[in-house]
Amino acid sequence: MxxxxxxxxxxxxxxxxxxxxxxxxxxxxxxxxxxxxxxxxxxxxVIPPIFVLLGLLDIWVPRETMIKYMGEGSGLKGIILSIIIGSAAAGPLYGAFPVAAVFMKKGVKFMNILIFIGAWSTTKIPMFLFEITALGSRFAISRLLIDIPGIIIIALILSKTVSREEVKILYENAKAMD
Structure with missing residues (x-):
């Protein structure tokens, strides 16, 4: 008790x-x-559909595929894929964290996870379309062109600032969630 x-x-x-x-x-x-x-x-x-999709991601997408496209050696394609997945995601930001945990279990590079979370919170496609209709395409495109490099720069700074030991602990905690 x-x-x-x-x-x-x-x-x-x-x-x-x-x-x-x-x-x-x-x-x-x-x-x-x-x-x-x-x-x-x-x-x-919101949470149950996210967990269903996470279960499918965990089963359907092999770890090797995730490492190939978003792991340590993924380079620019990992960054682009992180932005696309984060931008296409639906739901509030708290839904991104379970997805990030699955990404960690699958071996996705820490910087790409940070980019994914940044894209989820900032560059969602429905929000972009709303901004075009409500605030004009000039504003929406300008914001997107500022946000994407900003997300990448912040992710780069964070991935360099956070120690390898702390990142290792995060990955171990994600794997322990099974």
Whole structure:
């Protein structure tokens, strides 16, 4: 029981704070519970399809193929593929992290994983199409032309800054999730 409470202590603290909020300010507390409930519902609708697709990726795509196209020696094709996969992905950013964990298990280069996460968060195709219609093609294309090199530069800096030992621990943790 102690272990369970320790594991979920942040959740318990936040839940108790929300109950106190309801007691102190009922409309604000009710709104907080409503927003939290909607967020949980959204997660429950998004996460299962992502995990189904991850299971299929894990089974259908051999490790050797992932290493060939996105591993250490992949070069420019790994970068381009990371951007394309991240841009074509659907769902909120928290859906990118389980995909990144599967990529780690498959031997994808750390920099390509960072590029994938950056592309998922910044260069989604539906967002680009919305920007073209709402803000104009000049803005949308300019933003994309700034974001893509920015993502690559940030990924390069992070991959050089993070120590090999830390990257190794990340990969080991991803493999341990089986």
């Amino acid at each position: 102690k272990k369970l409470i320790k594991r979920y202590r942040v959740f318990i603290i936040v839940f108790l704070a929300m109950i106190i909020l309801v007691l102190v300010n009922r409309p604000l507390g009710t709104k907080a519970f409503t927003i939290t409930g909607n967020s949980i519902l959204e997660m429950l609708l």
